Amino acid sequence: MNNSRDKILAAISQNQPVAMPLPDIGFLKGGDENPEEKFTTVLTTIGGKVLKVKSFDEIKALLPQHFNTANRVVTTLTELSDIAELNTGQPIDPHTLEDIELTVTSAHFAVAENGAVWVTEDIIGQRVLPFICQHLAVVVDAKNIVPTMHEAYQKIGNSVYGFGTFIAGPSKTADIEQSLVLGAHGPRSMTVFLLG
Amino acid sequence: MNESTVKDHAALADIFNKDEDRVNWHDETLWWIRAKRDKAVHQLPEWEALRETASQIKNNVLSNMSTYLQQFEANAKANGITIHWAADAKEHNEIVLSILQKHNVTRMVKSKSMLTEECHLNEYLGENGVDVIDSDLGERIVQLAHEPPSHIVLPCIHKKKEEIGELFHQYLGTPAGNADPQFLTETARHHLRETFLTRKVALTGVNFAIAETGEFVVCTNEGNADMGAHLADVHIACMGFEKIIPERKHLSVFLRLLTRSATGQPITTYSSHFSKPRNGEEMHIVIVDNGRTVQLGREEFRNSLKCIRCGACMNTCPVYRRSGGHSYHNAISGPIGAILAPNLDMEKYADLPFASTLCGSCSNVCPVKIDIHDQLYKWRQVIVKNGYATTAKKAGMQVMTLTLSSPTIYHVGGKAGRWVMKHVPFAVNNKLNPWYKQRDMPEPPNESFGEWYKKNRK
Secondary structure, eight states, X not given: OHXXXXXXXXXXHHHOOSOOOOOOOTTOOOOSSOHHHHHHHHHXXXXXXXXXXXXXXXXXXXXXXXXXXXXXXXXXOGGGTTTSEEOSOOOOOGGGGTTOSXXXXXXXXXXXXXXXXXXXXXXXXXXXXXXXXXXXXEEEETTOEESSHHXXXXXXXXXXXXXXXXXXXXXXXXXXXXXXXXXSSSOSEEEEEEEO | OHHHHHSOHHHHHXXXXXXXXXXXXXXXXXXXXXXXXXHHHTTOTTHHHHHHHHHHHHHHHHHTHHHHHHHHHHHHHHTTXXXXXXXXXXXXXXXXXXXHHHTTOOEEEXXXXXXXXXXXXXXXXXXXXXXXXXXXXXXXXXXXXTOXXXXXXXXXXXXXXXXXXXXXXXXXXXXXXXXXXXXXXXXXXXXXXXXXXXXXXEEEOOSEEETTTOOEEEEESSOHHHHHHTTSSEEEEEEEGGGEESOGGGHHHHHHHHHHHHTSOSSOSEEEEEOSOOTTOEEEEEEEOTTHHXXXXXXXXXXXXXXXXOOHHHHHOHXXXXXXXXXXXXXXXXXXXXXXXXXXXXXXXXXXXXXXXXXXXXXXXXTTOOOHXXXXXXXXXXXXXXXXXXXXXXXXXXXXXXXXXXXXXXXXXXXXXXXXXXXXGGGTSSTTOGGGGSSOOOOOOSSOHHHHHHHHOO
């Protein structure tokens, strides 16, 4: 194995071109559009749903209206532990999450330009949790919406995570003659509760 | 399949073009995707600045490749990831098999990786007793059809829903004649869910590998890479070494460019960043050369290694749209395939750079500003110099050389040509004249410019 590594790196060192400078990307930034409006428009366009709420009580009231809460509902939020099964990352076999109807979790922030939310392992605990459920709901602080990916990565900075993901809307595919179908392998729907 | 590896692009395109309605359908579908890309792109006034920035970042990467790769390796290892290096496709396949055998695994789930197509991994594993299921819906469809993907992002863009319905009826037990995309996708969801839940080893590609942190990013719309990786005991990620980018923040540039270029979406549904293995699980990265170091050394063609595999060049290319990905008889088709493949085997892929009108649309849409159409032209020169031009082309070029280097032959030939076209048109307006195949011959002028000049300028 070492042999291939050394051979490859040696060939690369020999063949790579003369040094070209790394550009500064600091000039790239978002505009002045209202982030909440933009986020809502974009996420809705790509098949997600946005619900503006003032409190967790409001979320608790909305959940049974929008989802089949008679089936298994799992949450990572202690605020919702009285109406759902609380999962704060205890080491369990991820396969046991197979029958979840709805996962309700949170995100660090949202991105207006593409309707995405940034979720890391320290929030979801089990990495498969936001993928394996039939429906996904994410609570985001309405003040934590950045315009573009440039501000997003500034917010992420040098933070350390084992796993992190941008989630933009429900799982989807258009592989069959370009007909858009929601709910390919991941959640069939994705709802963001904008809190505040 | 064996037959198509003997035929060249022109012959394969001929076969594809026998069904004109189907070609129109294929053409319109891909152009529609190009139009979606345009709509998304025109919403960003900074689009050209993003392209230029991405291009410069990738130029910097090419020139510091060795340093960045070693940085990536060190950081990934520090996070608990095992790094493997594969000089060629054979070694890549052997490494993947060895990991599977170490874990006594004979069934694997895979998400989209064009690199593994390039290495013919599925066939190799099949021959060695490992069953591979491709979890991307488009890839699963072509897998059931025993075909390679025809597009790097839209694997079964060449298939009609009725054909997919028939495949699902045959292999997944759906009712005959059902071609409803919603129903078929739901069927695939159940079929593949069972796969995700039972496989111990998941293999994914790598969209971007970050030197600064040792993490890598996998982008999907379906969530299949995540469903595989987060339920498996072992996650193997395969990458060509050119997938490296310097710093995490550079992802902001590439993730803004990638999906808009590919499908017109602002971002894929999932952009998953993998840093460390899950507790108790294994994560492996296989870094692959397979001809890339040679391409890196080619001054005129190394920029092809900037490619982020968006497929925009395919969607816009008039030749791709009207000949289909399978006409390129290569894992990567279209314009980018035509400048990557001759490096791997100049003789086998000599036809690809000629499968172009040199319109330049590909270069225009490329998010990292690869000079694709310039490289297509330059490859033609390299291929001809190395003796791989077709016999007809060689002969044609020799006749042209003779005609253009002798004023007498040029004038006599021109006069004769004009006379024939005027008086005996059927001599050139027939099947033997390749120009006449789908074009009318131009109107022959009454006299050449030289003749007119002699008369009118004293």
